[in-house]
Amino acid sequence: MENEKAEQIKSIIPSYTPMRELPEDLSLAEAKEMFYSICQIREFELKVRDLWRANKIRGMCHAYYYGEAIAVGACHALEKGDYITSTHRGHGHALARGASPGRMFAELFGKAEGYNKGKGGSMHIADVKSGILGATGIVGSGIAPAAGAALSAKLQKNGKVSLSFFGDGACNQGPFSETLNMAAAWNLPVIFLCEYNQWAIGTDYWRVTKEHDAYKRAEGFGMPGIQIDGFNVFEVYKAVRDAAARARAGEGPTLIEARYMRMLGHHVGDDQNYRDEKDLERISVLYDIEPVTRTREFLESAGVPKEELEDIQKRAAAEIQEAIAYADTQCHEPSLETLYEDIYADGEIII
Amino acid sequence: MSIKTVREALNEAFAEEMERDAGVFIMGCDDGVKGNPFGVTMGLADRFGLERVIDTPISEPGFTGMGVGAAATGMRPVVEIMFCDWVTLAMDQIVNMAAKMRYMFGGNVEMPLVIRVPIGAGGGQAAQHSQSLEAWFNHVPGLKIVAPYTPADCKGLLKAAIRDNNPVMFFENKRTYAVKGEVPDGEDYLVEIGKAAVSREGQDVTLVTYSSMVKTCLQAAEKLEKEGISCEVIDLRTLLPLDYDTVVASIEKTGRVIVVHEACKRGGMGSDIVAEINERAFDLLDAPPLRVGALNIPIPYNAVLESAVLPDVSDVINAVHKSLSND
Numbered sequence: 001m002e003n004e005k006a007e008q009i010k011s012i013i014p015s016y017t018p019m020r021e022l023p024e025d026l027s028l029a030e031a032k033e034m035f036y037s038i039c040q041i042r043e044f045e046l047k048v049r050d051l052w053r054a055n056k057i058r059g060m061c062h063a064y065y066y067g068e069a070i071a072v073g074a075c076h077a078l079e080k081g082d083y084i085t086s087t088h089r090g091h092g093h094a095l096a097r098g099a100s101p102g103r104m105f106a107e108l109f110g111k112a113e114g115y116n117k118g119k120g121g122s123m124h125i126a127d128v129k130s131g132i133l134g135a136t137g138i139v140g141s142g143i144a145p146a147a148g149a150a151l152s153a154k155l156q157k158n159g160k161v162s163l164s165f166f167g168d169g170a171c172n173q174g175p176f177s178e179t180l181n182m183a184a185a186w187n188l189p190v191i192f193l194c195e196y197n198q199w200a201i202g203t204d205y206w207r208v209t210k211e212h213d214a215y216k217r218a219e220g221f222g223m224p225g226i227q228i229d230g231f232n233v234f235e236v237y238k239a240v241r242d243a244a245a246r247a248r249a250g251e252g253p254t255l256i257e258a259r260y261m262r263m264l265g266h267h268v269g270d271d272q273n274y275r276d277e278k279d280l281e282r283i284s285v286l287y288d289i290e291p292v293t294r295t296r297e298f299l300e301s302a303g304v305p306k307e308e309l310e311d312i313q314k315r316a317a318a319e320i321q322e323a324i325a326y327a328d329t330q331c332h333e334p335s336l337e338t339l340y341e342d343i344y345a346d347g348e349i350i351i
Numbered sequence: 352m353s354i355k356t357v358r359e360a361l362n363e364a365f366a367e368e369m370e371r372d373a374g375v376f377i378m379g380c381d382d383g384v385k386g387n388p389f390g391v392t393m394g395l396a397d398r399f400g401l402e403r404v405i406d407t408p409i410s411e412p413g414f415t416g417m418g419v420g421a422a423a424t425g426m427r428p429v430v431e432i433m434f435c436d437w438v439t440l441a442m443d444q445i446v447n448m449a450a451k452m453r454y455m456f457g458g459n460v461e462m463p464l465v466i467r468v469p470i471g472a473g474g475g476q477a478a479q480h481s482q483s484l485e486a487w488f489n490h491v492p493g494l495k496i497v498a499p500y501t502p503a504d505c506k507g508l509l510k511a512a513i514r515d516n517n518p519v520m521f522f523e524n525k526r527t528y529a530v531k532g533e534v535p536d537g538e539d540y541l542v543e544i545g546k547a548a549v550s551r552e553g554q555d556v557t558l559v560t561y562s563s564m565v566k567t568c569l570q571a572a573e574k575l576e577k578e579g580i581s582c583e584v585i586d587l588r589t590l591l592p593l594d595y596d597t598v599v600a601s602i603e604k605t606g607r608v609i610v611v612h613e614a615c616k617r618g619g620m621g622s623d624i625v626a627e628i629n630e631r632a633f634d635l636l637d638a639p640p641l642r643v644g645a646l647n648i649p650i651p652y653n654a655v656l657e658s659a660v661l662p663d664v665s666d667v668i669n670a671v672h673k674s675l676s677n678d
Contacts (some may be wrong), residue, residue: 083424117457126456133423134456138447144413145448148420148428155376155402155426162420175443178413185408342458343492345516350495350592 008285013259016289017229019298023238028302032312034076034233035295038068039316041092042292044101047320048091048108048122049268056328057108060267061122064092066231069291070195070258071096073236074163077244083131083149083162085142088123089195090135093165097132099125101320105327112334113327119334119342139200140166140173143192147183150190150247161247163191163240169200171214180221180255189247191240192255196230197262202274215257223253230258231289261286352535358528360506361391365429367538368513369399372427375513378405378414379431379467388433389469389528415441415466419448422464427513435470435522436479449518450493464518465509470498471524471563471613472661478649483562483614485522489591489623495544496590498522500565502532504588507542515544524563524613547594549601553583556671557601559624560611561587564662568611571667580671590620598624599632606637607674611667616644638677643670 009016022031045063052061064071067089075084075096086093094104099115107114107125115125126134133149136142146164153160170176171194183190194214198205206212218225224246228235236258243254261283265272287293296309340349355363369375377392383406386393396404407414411432418430432438438445445466452460472481488494495517499508505523512519534540550565551572558568565586572582583601587593602608608628610621621642628640646660 085420115457116455116459119457120455124455126452126459128423128456128460133420134452134460136448138443141416141443141448144416144444145420145423147413148417148422149424150420151417152421152424152426155421175410175412175416178408178410179416181408182410182413182417343454344495345453345461345463348517350492 005285005288009289012261012283012286013229013231015227015229015259017232017235019232019234019294022302023234025241026234026237028304030076031299031302032304034072035299035309036312036316037072037096038233038291038295039313040101040319041068041071041095043317043320044091044095044104047324051108051324052268057122058110059121059123060269061108062089062267063264064089066263066290067195067197067260068092069233069295070193070230070236070260071165073233074165074193074240077237077240078161078163081131082160083133083146085133085146085149085164086125086135087142087165087167088135088137088139089167090123090125090165093135094125094127094132098130099127099132101323102326105323106331109327109331110333111327111331112338113331117334117338117342140170140176142166143170144175144179147179147188147190150183150188151186153189154186159248161189161191161244163193165193165195167200168194168196168198168205168214171217172209180217180223180253183253184221184223187250187252190253191243191247192253193240194255194257196257196259199262199266201266213257215255218255223255225255225257227257227259230260231286231291231294233291233295263287263290352533354531355502355534356528357502357505357523357530358390360502360534361509361523362393362395363534364506364509365392365395366398368510369395369403371538374425374427375429376403376405376426377429377431378407378418380407380409380433382406382431387431389525391528411437411440412444415444416448418464418466419444419452419462422449422462423452423460427463429465429467429513431467433469434480435468435484436482438468438484445488445494445518446491450491454493461516462518463516465512465521466518467521467523469525470522471526472650472657473526475652475654475657477652481650483522483612485520485590486614486618486620486623488520489620493518494591495519496522497544497588498562498590499588500524500527500562500586502530503534504542504548504586506534507540508544508588511541511544514541519544522562527563542588545589545592545594547588547597548586549583549597550586551582551584553581553605555581555605555607556583556674557598557605557608558582558584558611558667559587559598559608560584561590563613564611567662567664568667571664571671574664575668575671580675582671593624595627595631598628599635602628602632602635606635608636609641609643609667609670609674611643611662613661614644615647616642617647619644638674641670641674643667
């Protein structure tokens with residue numbers, strides 16, 4: 001039975017790797033922190049969905065639920081000061097990099113206290129000072145800037161590494177190829193982390209891409225490429241840790257293909273009319289290996305008491321409740337006077 | 352002061368700014384070893400190394416995006432698009448990233464990026480190596496646009512653009528690289544972005560122009576003087592922000608205005624400038640403001656056809672006569 005299930009999983013996630021042991025350089029305490037972070041993102045996104053449906057959040061919201069292992073594993077492997085670029089599905093990246101859920105909700109509610117002063121919203125959360133070089137709503141457009149940050153690190157000789165999150169859809173944008181080529185040619189300290197969720201909005205990646213393994217493209221650019229289990233936070237951690245070490249040693253970029261699955265819609269209001277029952281039935285086996293379930297199971301098997309794990313989940317939920325309350329009751333609408341602010345630097349206004 | 356060409360003035364601006372600020376670097380096709388197809392970056396790689404004068408592959412979207420990322424992380428990149436026509440390839444990074452990031456991030460990022468974009472026709476290079484697309488960027492909040500003509504302005508404005516904390520589109524005209532002029536010495540010489548210059552004073556008609564058409568307008572003014580018509584020529588130098596104070600002050604004197612540029616007339620800078628003049632200074636006008644620009648067709652290869660497309664001295668003179676005939 002277990003074997004049959006593993007086969008089913010592997011037919012969708014060929015790089016599926018059971019979580020058997022802690023990576024050698026991670027402590028159990030760190031693994032618990034990572035679990036907290038996974039729960040925090042899950043809770044954030046579930047609440048985002050509710051609040052969007054309740055009309056508290058405008059525009060489009062692309063939820064990161066079920067992708068948590070990638071953001072958390074990757075960001076845990078980075079150093080303070082390293083850079084990331086994010087995507088339209090970027091809430092998890094910012095949270096995993098340490099952004100405050102309160103200021104993020106403030107941004108989603110369009111408040112002046114939000115990270116972007118209410119001018120960016122869901123698709124553009126940025127905190128450049130802490131290395132979050134921002135999320136972009138145009139698929140693939142953060143890849144080249146991430147390599148630019150790596151070029152900057154190389155010229156400044158500051159030892160920083162840059163990591164770009166992007167999806168499988170972005171692999172088919174031209175700048176993906178251009179940037180990987182330049183990063184390899186110049187040995188830039190950058191990590192290309194493809195969050196492979198199978199869907200480019202409503203189009204199955206496999207319908208429009210002959211070679212399904214994105215990591216194989218790395219060879220054509222002269223860099224290592226690796227395919228990993230994107231539902232396994234430890235596998236992501238190890239891959240990014242190794243890629244970051246290579247980058248810092250001046251050995252250049254790595255392409256990591258983290259296979260997971262977009263279990264729900266493209267955005268929280270997407271009815272997925274392009275996805276049939278058979279497909280949803282087929283992927284349902286992945287709920288057994290999604291990040292919250294699996295990391296929790298691992299920690300239990302590693303001897304962490306059930307109550308402690310429940311407590312972690314409760315704390316994460318409470319933090320998100322507090323964040324929402326902060327954004328809802330303590331933040332303010334931006335004044336119309338800010339309309340022209342921050343188009344240009346140094347307070348300059350050009351009408 | 353010393354006499355220099357536009358090419359030498361730009362090169363000197365680069366050298367001074369790279370000397371002054373270790374964050375300044377150049378990237379573009381053929382900028383390093385070759386020194387740029389027009390010789391603008393000649394010798395800079397010898398002096399500052401290929402690490403700071405970077406030869407890129409032919410990947411405009413990619414390396415423009417890298418410029419964006421480097422600018423956001425403490426550097427002052429100068430990205431070169433070898434021919435303006437190919438700026439189309441890099442539009443996403445310029446329009447959606449460089450221009451928008453500061454605003455959509457709530458002021459939470461710096462973007463000191465210069466994008467050099469050589470414009471201009473006249474060399475038989477046909478439809479994909481000759482365009483002047485500067486007006487497109489006037490439509491994009493968040494950018495500045497500079498389009499100087501004289502060697503002194505090219506130097507002073509390139510230096511100012513590099514020191515500016517905003518993304519600046521820098522349009523130089525390929526046909527003007529050998530134009531000579533006096534250039535002030537010293538690394539402190541800057542030209543303020545957003546200030547026009549009166550290239551020639553006059554009383555009867557104001558010619559508002561920039562880049563290569565400054566010369567055309569000055570020649571036209573010279574000829575018209577012999578007919579007893581006195582033209583004031585304004586070299587805008589910066590297109591965004593545009594110095595309407597200088598333009599309106601001149602119209603106050605002349606009551607007549609013609610905007611002249613090499614780019615296609617339809618949808619060119621002239622259309623927007625005339626609209627602004629109508630809103631700001633309609634009561635000062637004695638005649639409808641006019642536009643002179645290239646014909647609204649692609650640049651053809653054949654020399655006769657090409658010169659028929661581009662505005663010249665006689666087109667400016669005709670427009671001045673038309674303006675004056677409208678009492």
